[in-house]
Amino acid sequence: MPDLTQGEVHALGRAVGLDIQEPELSQVTHSLNAILEMLAEIDLPGLNAIEPLPLTLPEGGL
Amino acid sequence: MMKEAIPFLSATELGAAIQRREVSPVEVTEAYLDRIQQVDGKLNAYITVCAAEARQAAKDAEAEIVRKRYRGPLHGVPVGVKDQIHTKGIATTSGSRLRAEFIPEADATVVKRLKDAGAIVLGKLNMSEFALGDPVNSAFGPAHNPWDLERSPGTSSTGSGAATAGFLCATSLGEDTGGSIRGPAANCGLVGLRPTWGRVSRAGVDGASWSVDTIGPVSRTVSDCAITIGAIAGYDPQDPYTYHAAVPDYRQSMTGDVRGIKVGLVREFLDPETCGVEPQTRDAVLAAVQVLRDLGAEVREVSLPLAMQTGVIIRTITHTDRTSLHPEWLRERPQEYHPNTRVAFMTGTLLPAQVYYKAQKLRELVRREVLAALQEVDVLVQPTSAAPAAKMDPNSRVRSKEQAKRALQEGSFRGPYSLSGVPALSILCGFTKEGPGALPLALQIAGRPLEEGTVLRVAHAYEQATPWHKRRPPV
Numbered sequence: 402m403p404d405l406t407q408g409e410v411h412a413l414g415r416a417v418g419l420d421i422q423e424p425e426l427s428q429v430t431h432s433l434n435a436i437l438e439m440l441a442e443i444d445l446p447g448l449n450a451i452e453p454l455p456l457t458l459p460e461g462g463l
Numbered sequence: 464m465m466k467e468a469i470p471f472l473s474a475t476e477l478g479a480a481i482q483r484r485e486v487s488p489v490e491v492t493e494a495y496l497d498r499i500q501q502v503d504g505k506l507n508a509y510i511t512v513c514a515a516e517a518r519q520a521a522k523d524a525e526a527e528i529v530r531k532r533y534r535g536p537l538h539g540v541p542v543g544v545k546d547q548i549h550t551k552g553i554a555t556t557s558g559s560r561l562r563a564e565f566i567p568e569a570d571a572t573v574v575k576r577l578k579d580a581g582a583i584v585l586g587k588l589n590m591s592e593f594a595l596g597d598p599v600n601s602a603f604g605p606a607h608n609p610w611d612l613e614r615s616p617g618t619s620s621t622g623s624g625a626a627t628a629g630f631l632c633a634t635s636l637g638e639d640t641g642g643s644i645r646g647p648a649a650n651c652g653l654v655g656l657r658p659t660w661g662r663v664s665r666a667g668v669d670g671a672s673w674s675v676d677t678i679g680p681v682s683r684t685v686s687d688c689a690i691t692i693g694a695i696a697g698y699d700p701q702d703p704y705t706y707h708a709a710v711p712d713y714r715q716s717m718t719g720d721v722r723g724i725k726v727g728l729v730r731e732f733l734d735p736e737t738c739g740v741e742p743q744t745r746d747a748v749l750a751a752v753q754v755l756r757d758l759g760a761e762v763r764e765v766s767l768p769l770a771m772q773t774g775v776i777i778r779t780i781t782h783t784d785r786t787s788l789h790p791e792w793l794r795e796r797p798q799e800y801h802p803n804t805r806v807a808f809m810t811g812t813l814l815p816a817q818v819y820y821k822a823q824k825l826r827e828l829v830r831r832e833v834l835a836a837l838q839e840v841d842v843l844v845q846p847t848s849a850a851p852a853a854k855m856d857p858n859s860r861v862r863s864k865e866q867a868k869r870a871l872q873e874g875s876f877r878g879p880y881s882l883s884g885v886p887a888l889s890i891l892c893g894f895t896k897e898g899p900g901a902l903p904l905a906l907q908i909a910g911r912p913l914e915e916g917t918v919l920r921v922a923h924a925y926e927q928a929t930p931w932h933k934r935r936p937p938v
Contacts, residue, residue: 404864410813414812414813417812418794419794419809419812421809424802425805425806427861428806428860428861429806429809429810431861431866432807432861432867433810433813433814434867435775435865435868435871436775436779436810436814437818438864439868439871440775440779440818440825443769443772443821445825448821448824448825448828452827453826454827
């Protein structure tokens with residue numbers, strides 16, 4: 402997946418009510434591209450079928 | 464006892480001396496307030512010092528002890544509290560100008576429990592703004608590392624690390640989402656325990672990420688850590704996710720005996736080429752593991768295949784969660800955030816829902832990996848951080864995608880245990896060199912859910928077998 406451009410990140414910001422300008426715009430673009438790239442690289446078979454359970458429950462529940 | 468010597472006692476020693484009435488809570492509190500006056504100009508560990516309230520609490524504690532109403536090992540012992548933890552009538556800023564005027568009407572459960580245990584709250588400790596990122600993000604200026612004032616005390620419980628290592632409180636509370644207790648403990652040469660998620664109430668704590676946040680001790684010794692967690696742990700009806708399980712006396716775990724304990728050394732954090740760990744840090748951890756082996760522990764290597772991806776997984780989750788807590792401020796008062804916080808929150812706002820959901824699925828796989836490994840061994844060990852404390856950069860910013868990726872990868876050192884909700888402790892395991900300029904190195908020990916006692920047992924045995932905790936920083 403190609404990196405998002407600063408223009409695309411600015412447009413994404415506008416879509417959620419944020420007017421992201423420099424010097425933040427380049428930093429947000431770097432941060433966002435880093436996260437998206439690193440997560441995209443994790444390609445595990447069967448991941449789509451996983452049901453997220455964010456908690457570790459003791460036996461018998463809470 | 465000489466007043467000047469009091470702050471250099473451990474919390475455990477101090478509590479015992481108070482119980483024996485060799486020193487009074489009033490004398491102890493005055494000794495700490497004097498030291499704060501003398502030293503905190505260098506460390507900037509406190510945002511607020513509650514001198515009047517502390518003096519009154521000390522008098523009350525002393526009166527109780529005279530009446531032989533002894534509350535336990537923290538009775539009369541001065542503590543510091545991270546400034547995202549509510550304190551009735553005392554500003555609780557979360558390290559931000561946006562919260563500078565916030566004065567809670569009630570204590571957080573953990574503060575109430577500390578007070579019920581007889582502890583004296585000295586003040587509110589510095590932190591990275593909204594528990595995120597660099598120490599320099601604090602609206603009150605960065606806290607400084609007592610081992611080297613130019614270096615980071617670790618983040619985000621910056622003041623908890625600096626004050627405890629600098630002898631400005633006997634023990635302290637921090638909050639750990641992605642490593643904010645363990646990081647400061649590692650950088651400052653302390654013992655920091657992230658408890659099992661649900662072991663300690665989050666009620667009255669300004670949150671970052673509800674399913675990851677934990678409150679725990681940052682202390683100078685394992686024993687201090689044990690008495691602090693013992694005071695604050697347990698079910699709280701104000702936090703529906705706290706466990707009903709009884710809280711053991713964690714001091715009983717500290718037998719010094721680890722014979723037969725199964726220790727899993729996590730191999731993903733040992734190769735400088737793949738995980739970025741500095742050889743000096745790795746070697747200190749391997750030496751610590753040898754100490755445990757010599758004490759009779761059974762050591763084997765284990766694998767957590769997703770370990771080095773946990774930094775990006777947890778950052779995706781916590782950035783999104785954290786940002787969702789104050790969307791109006793980000794849109795209406797963005798200039799009041801530190802620029803680094805603003806960048807992080809804007810990033811969190813733009814992360815797509817499907818990316819967040821993928822991170823949650825990956826979290827479940829990480830949880831399975833960690834719990835499966837803990838079926839084979841009693842504790843997992845690894846470095847707490849890739850490297851010792853770095854120099855603080857007052858102009859820190861995200862300069863490139865590659866730099867952002869390196870920062871995400873470093874977060875992986877503490878990520879597996881944050882994501883899986885198990886207890887994890889950081890303990891000093893050596894120094895970069897002898898003499899002036901030495902920086903602490905740290906070992907991380909993680910255990911099964913609710914088995915803080917096993918983690919403390921291993922940490923205590925290691926601490927007692929090694930000399931590291933006896934060194935003092937040059938402040």
